[in-house]
Amino acid sequence: MSDLLERANQLDFLKDFPEGPLDAYRKQATFNWKVMTLVMEAENVLKFKHKVWSTLENDPLFAPPPTKRSLLEERGAILEQVFRLQELNFLGERSGDIGDPMLTNVLNVCLGQVDWSLATRRSVTFDFFTNAVRGQAALENHFDALEAAYKMKLIGCVALTEIGHGTNTRGMKTRATYDPQQQKFILHCPDFEAAKCWAANMGKTATHAFVMAQLYTPDGDCHGLHGFVIPIRDPRTMLTYPGVTIFDMGEKIGLNGLDNGVMIFDNYAVSRESLLSKTGSITPDGRYVSAYKDPNKRFGASLGNLSAARIGIVQFCSANMFTALTIAIRYSAVRRQFGNPGELELPVIEYQMQQWRLFPYLAASYVMKFVGDQLYQNFVTFAMSQFNPDISKDELATMGIEMHVLSSTAKPITSWLARDAIQECREACGGHGYLSAAGIGKLRNDNDANCTYEGDNNVLLQQASNWLITVWSNPKRHEMRDSMPLNTLSFLANHSNGISQQTFQSQTLQDVLNPKSLLEAYKWLVQWLLQSSSEKFHSNLQSGKDSFTARNDSQVYNARTLSIAFFEHYALDRFWFGLCSQQELPQDIRQVLTNLFLLYGYWSLEKHLAILYQGGYATGPRAADLIRQAILELCGSIKGDAVALVDAVSPPDFVLNSALGKSDGMVYKNLYLAMSQTPAAFERTSDWKEISKRLKANL
Template structure:
C-alpha cells in the first residue's frame, strides 16, 4: 500500500470528507506527483504558487471585473511577475525551457490571461525572434526584451487568413535606394489581428510578411522584427495603425489588436535572416535551394505556441477533473434499498464513465505535451548549430509542426469536453462562478481556435502523412525523420491480416492503433485517388476526402503517438505500484479513444463478432478499478487550493463550508438592492388594478 510520505509536496489536511477515498489508493500520490514533474520543477511551481498566494495584488475578485479593470490588473500582475524574475530573464539569461513551460502552467492554472501576457512578452516574441535571428541587431532586440526595455508580440494571423499561412498578404518590399523594407497592408483583410498584447501594450512585433525583392519576385513568408510604438509615449509610429479588438468570450485580461501598415519603412536589419536574407543591392540569398525546405525550417520555429498549448490543455484537464472528481467523492445522492445513507456519486458507474477517461487523458496529455515541447526545444537548440545538415533541420521542423498541429487539436478538444462534462457532473453548483469551472471553460475555449483552427490543423497532419505514404521512396523518407514518428510503417506486411486479440493490454492496444493508422492511410489515399480519377484536381480531391478519412487519419495518428510516448515513459518507472496504475490509465484513455473508431475497426476487418463489447466492458471495468485511485490521482495533478480557486474542488473536501463562504462574499448579498422600490411600485399598481 502507501509508503511513508516524503516531505514534499505539502500534505493535504488530514481527515475530512475525502479521507475515506484517499486511504484506498494503492500508490503514494506524492511519488506520482514527482514523476509527473521532477522535484526541482515541482518545487519551482510551488515557489510561484506560494508567491501568488501571499502577494495581495493576486487576490481574486468575487465578481467579474470590467474590461478596463481586468486588463489593468492583469498588466500590473504581469509586471509583478516579471519583476520577481523567477527565471533570471531580466538579467539577460535565457530561461531553462523546462522551467519556462512549468511557469506557463503554474501561472495559467491561476489565470490564463496573466500567463499568456507574460508568455507573449518573454517567450513567444523572444522565441520567434531568437529562432530566426542572425545579426547583432536581432540579439540587441532580444536583450532589451529580456531586460523589459521593450515589449513584444507576435503578429502572424490576418483578418482574412489564419491557419493558411502561405496566403498571408502583408508585403515587405526591399527598396534598394533607401536600403529599407517597406511594409504594406493591401486592404483590411490583410490586416494583422488577434495578436496578444498588440492592442495596448507592446512596442515591437514579430511580423510574418511576404518578402519581395526589387525585381518583383516574391520569396515567400519571412519574419521581421518591427518597432510599432514609441516606447516613451506609446503612440504608434507614422505608417502604423493599431486598434483594440474588444471584449472576448474569455481571456479578457489580454489586449488583442489589429494592425495595418501604410508605406511603413523598417531597416534592412529588421529581416530575421537565418533562412533567407537580402543584400544591399536587393539580391535574395538563402541556404535553402528548395523553398519548401526553407518553409519547413520556419514552420518548426513557429511551432512554439502550439507545442505549449498542448501542455496548457493538460493543465486545464487537471484542474477540471480535480474539481469534479473531488466533488463527486463528497456529493451524495440516492441510496441502495434499505441503506442508511446516500452514496457519494463517485460510486455510480455513470459518473465514473463520464469523468475517469478524462482523468486518464490528463495524465497522457501531460506526458505527451512535455515530450513534444522538449522536442521543440531540442530542435531550436540544434538549429543554432551551423554544422547540422539544413535538410535534417527542415525535416525535423516539419515533424515538429505535424505533431504540434495534431497534438493541439486532440489536447484542446479533450480539455474542452472534460471541462463541460465536469461542469455538468457537478450539477447546479457547478454553474456557480465560485465552482471555478465557468471561468476555466471561457478561458480554455480559445485553445481550440488560436494558433490554427483544429480541423484545419489536422489537414496539415493528414497532408503530410499522405505525402509520405504516396511517395515510392517512403521508406527512405521515413528513415530521414529524426523523431521517428512513422517508424512503425516500415514493415507493412504485419498490418495486412492483423486482428484484435481480445486482450486489454498495452501491446494489444498499440497494435490496434498501428493497424488503424495504416488502414486509414490506405483508404484515405484510395479515396483521394478515386476523386482524382473522376476528374478532381489535387486540392478538391483532398478537400472531398476529409470527413471519415483524412481527419480521422490525423486523429488516429496523434492518438497512437500519445499512447506510444506514454507507454515508453511508464515502462521505465521502477515503482511497481505507480507503473500498475499508469498502465490502467493508459488502457482507459486508449480503449476509450479506440472505441470511437469501432466502425472503422469493423469495416476494415480488424474487429469481428463481439470484439466491440469486449472493448466496452473493458472500459467500464477499468473505470471501476480506478475508483479507489481517483482521489490520489487528482491529488497528484492538482494545483494548490488558492490557485484552483474552487469551492467544489478544495483539497479538504469541505464543499458545503466553502460554498457557504463563497455565497456570503457576494457584494451586497445581505442587502436589499436599490431597485426594491421599483418592485414595490409595480406590485402596488397591480394591486390597485
C-alpha cells in the same frame, strides 16, 4: 518504493491533506499520492511550482477579485501583475540566450492555472515574441531587441494572423517590398483583409512587433513569408508611428486580460536590418540570398519554429483538465444522491455513469501531460540544434516538418479533449457547477481559445494528413520510419502487406487488457486509414479533380480521422514506451498508470469501432463487447484511486479557487462561505423602493 516515499516526505510543501469528507476515498488508494507526484514531475519542477504559487498567494496583487471586473479593470490588473512578475524574477537573470526553456514553460503553466490571461500576457511579452525573433535572428541588433524585451524596455507582440488569413500562412497578404534607394523595406497591407489581428499586447501596449510578411525584391519576385522585428509605437507617448494604424478588438468570450488588436500598414518604411535573416537575407542592392536552395525546406524550418506555441497549448490543456477534474472528482466523492431505500445516499462517484463520464478524461490528462512534456523537450532540442553548425540544413528542415506534424495533431486532440472534459466536469457537478464559485466557468471560457488560435484544429489536421499521405506514397517509407528522430512513423508495419493480415485476436477481457493488444489495434487502424485515405485522394485525382480539390474531398471520414488516430497512437506509444523505460517505478504506481493508459486507449479506440469493422480487423460482436467491457472494468478499477490521482496533480486551493474542489472536501461549508461573501448578499436590493411601488400598484 521506500526511496521515492522518503524523498516525497522530505518535501515540506507536499503536505498531508486535512482530514475531512474525502478521507474515505483517499484511504482506498492503491498507491501513495506523493510518490505519484514525484513520478509525474521532477523534484526541481515541483519546488519551482511551490515557490511561484506560494509567492503569488502571499501577494495581495494576485488575490482573486470578489466580483467580475470591467474590461479596462481586467486589463489593467493583469498588466500590473505582469510588471510584478518581472520584479519577482522567478527565472533569474536572462539575456539574449535561450535561458532555461523548461522552467520558463513550467512558469507559464503555473501562472495559467492561476489565470490564463496572466500566463498568456506574460508568455507573449517574454517568450512568444522573443522565441519568434530568436528563431530567425541573425544580426546583433536582433539580439539587442531580445535583451530589451527581457528587461521590459520594450513590449513585444507577434503579428502573424491576418483578418483574411490565419492557418493558411502561405496566403497572407501583408507585403514587405525592399527599396534599394532607401535601403528599407516598405510594409504595406493592400486591403483590410491583410491587416494583422488577434495579437495580444497589440491593442494598447506593444511597442514592437514580430511581423510575418511576404518578402518582395525590387524585381517583383516574391520569396515567401519572412519575419521582421519592427517598432510600432513610440514608448515615450505610446502613440503609433506614421504609417501604422492600430485599434483594439474589444471584449472576447474569455481571456479579457489581453488587449488584442488590429494593425494596418500604409507604406511603412523600416530598416533593412529589420529582416530576421537566418533563413534568407537581402543584399544592399536588392538581391535575395538564402542557404536553403529549396523554398519548401526553408518554409519547413520556419514551421518548426512556429510549433512552440502549439506544443505549449498541449501542456496548457492538460493542466486545464487536471484543474477541472480535481474539482469534479473531489465533488463527486462528497456529493451524495439516491441509493437503496432506507440506506445512506451514495456519493455520486459510486455510479458507473459518473465514472464513465469523468475517468476517461482523467486518463487522457495523464497521457497528455506526459506526451506534452516530451514534445516540449523535443522542441527545445530542435531550437538548440539551429545553433549547431554540425547539423545540416536538410536535417533541420526534416526535424522542423516533423515538429510541425506532431504539433498540428497534438494541439487539436488535446484542445478538444480539454474542451469536452471541462464541460463534462461542469455538468457532472450539477447546478452548483454553474456557479462562478465552482471555478469551472472561467476555465471553460479561457480554455476555449485553445481550439482556434495557433491554427484552426481541422485545418491543422489536414496539413498533417497531407504529409502522412505523401509518406505513404513513398516506396522508401519503411526506411524513413527508422530515420525519424521523434518516432512519428512508429505505426508502420515491417512489411507493406501487414494490414490485410491482421485481425482482432483477443478472446477474453484479460487478452484485451494486455497493452500489446491495444497498440496492435492502433497500428492497424492508422495504416488502414492511411491506405484508404491515399486511395480516396488518388481516386479523386483520377476522376479529374485537381490536387487541391482532391485533398479537400478526402477529409471527412478519411484523412481527418487519419490525423486523429495518428496522434492518439503516437501518444499511447510514447506513454507506454516511457512507462516501460522506468525500471525503478514502484509496482503499484506502474499498475495504476497502466490502467490509465488502457482506459484512455480503449475509450479512444471505441470511437473508431466502425472503422475496425469496415476494414475487417474486427468481425462479429466480440470486439465491440470486449472493448466496451474493458472501458467499464477499467473505470471501476480506477474508482478507488481517483481522488488520489487528482491529489497527485492538483494545484493548491489558492490556485483552484473553487468552493467545490477544495482539498478539505468541505463542500457545503465552502459553498456557504462563497455565497454569503457575495457583496451585499444579505442586503435588500438597491431598487427595493421601486419594486415595492410596482407591487403595490398591482395589488
